[in-house]
Amino acid sequence: MDSGRLSRRSFLSGSAAGLGVLGLGAVGLGGCASSGGMTRAQAALAYAALPDEPYPVPAVDLDKVDPKFYRRTVPYETSEAPGTIIIDPSSYYVYFVEGDGTATRYGANVPKPEFLWDGTAYVGRKAEWPIWTPTRDQIGRDPELKKYAGGMPPGLENPLGARVLYLYQDGRYTLCTIYSTVYPQTIGQGVSSGCVGLLTQDMLHLYARAPVDTNVVILPA
Template sequence: MPHMTRRLFVLSLPAFAAGCVSSAQTTSIKPERPPVPAYYQQMYAAVPGEPYPVAAADLSKIDPQFYRQEVDYFTTEPIGTIVVDTQARFLYLVGQNGRALRYGIGVGKAGLAFEGVARVQYKREWPRWTPTQDMIAREPERYGPLAGGMEPGPTNPLGPRALYLFQNGVDTLYRIHGTTEDWSIGQAVSSGCIRLLNQDIIDLHGRVPNGTRVVVLQAPVSPVA
């Protein structure tokens, strides 16, 4: 079976990355889809027991291919690796026997997207978010008041969980995190970070330990079923 290839290089744009915020939503008229199966309605229902509300995802705004599901995925990466295919808008958690758990993602805009190999240095539940100095310099009125950071909560851009990506022991300022902007899954909208539905980042956060290998690809390389 074909091996997945990848193009890797050291990050050169970390100053833009930690923003994790979106540009304006692009709207378009889409044909009606069949009702969402009960299985996925339950998967993306409101999450109880959290310190802040986690609302049900609005699945009417998301292409069904981006719902969390197990798929065939053939790769030379070891089991437990996170592989992010930015072109296809999928994140894979590599499993056994040529299978992977696949999540739909939103990715960074052209020129700000992460590419390379990193590690999950640490994970956070309901993390704080702080705009970068570059963001503050570009939009002081918007980000200046947040220079000291934003407290956790339902409006925090990082959502209920975040995985912090380091490369060679250095913080890349890129995160894998949640979002309440359901419409952004499958799109290239953020300032560089990799975003999942809140239910999906909670699920992923619980499956991967600190030190997990993360491979972020830009070339279209996904040999999946």
């Protein structure tokens, strides 16, 4: 098994250690979906290859993505301010609240059932093509990750991908992120130990609109 696959698998199976800081209460918000959305041809353009990235990103294999998870603008009623990110793990969606009663909706992968959490956080920092460093717990369970104790270099095999938003609470990094993935088959699935993944093309779209200090609301699953 190659090291890239191993490190990504370890990231997704993850560590519960980061969830210790997430003693969070439920937040009641809701959204609604409209009919329509991208056609297959439109999706092929939206999810085309990104050859100009430092590490060229392949086009999304649309055969592996349910069309309901294509990026789209939907009616969305919420008391949260425009610019807020809302994660709905029960529906596998991430919303970016617009200022006109709508939201941009992205299909997502979410934590495994045992690692689901809800409450509020904020974007404490963000990075392009970040370094990934496994936790001590991950290294303890998977000694082969010790070679990445000083950080895994950026690239397509890096679990965090091309862009990442690091989630914080009260000045502390929660060890949870919103990250980018080149694995379309994970969208609509529970795969991680607390993190949320978007297709790389969607993550670039969200990343450009979500500055540091962006509020993030995680709904109960």
